[in-house]
Amino acid sequence: QLQLVESGGGLVQAGGSLRLSCVASGRTFNSYGMGWFRQAPGKEREFVAAISGTGVVRYYADSVKGRFTISRDNAKTTVFLQMDSLKSEDTAVYYCAAGQSAQKVMARDLFYWGQGTQVTVSS
Numbered sequence: 479q480l481q482l483v484e485s486g487g488g489l490v491q492a493g494g495s496l497r498l499s500c501v502a503s504g505r506t507f508n509s510y511g512m513g514w515f516r517q518a519p520g521k522e523r524e525f526v527a528a529i530s531g532t533g534v535v536r537y538y539a540d541s542v543k544g545r546f547t548i549s550r551d552n553a554k555t556t557v558f559l560q561m562d563s564l565k566s567e568d569t570a571v572y573y574c575a576a577g578q579s580a581q582k583v584m585a586r587d588l589f590y591w592g593q594g595t596q597v598t599v600s601s
Contacts, residue, residue, distance in 0.1 A: 480504040480590045482574045487595030498559040500574030507555040513583035514559045516570035528583040535580045566601040
């Protein structure tokens with residue numbers, strides 16, 4: 479079982495950057511695909527990015543491709559989301575999630591969710 483705790487959210491101006499972290503408890507962290515989702519007010523939760531257990535395979539939503547980078551440090555059981563060139567439409571609660579593989583995460587076939595961290599981008 480994994481427990482996921484996100485951090486790093488906050489208020490940033492458009493064009494700025496933030497780095498989100500998700501620390502996982504559990505000894506089998508590197509066997510899970512990990513990912514990030516987000517939910518804006520009044521909208522459904524949407525996929526942002528996913529990464530395989532080894533970190534080799536990565537997937538991104540078209541809306542963040544080229545601006546966001548997902549990575550992981552298995553020794554620290556942490557997954558990161560580097561967000562650059564932020565836009566007002568990136569404002570949302572960002573959730574960390576774990577699944578069997580990066581593909582499963584992207585398909586929303588998930589085992590665990592974090593509690594979320596708020597990201598607000600001012601224009």
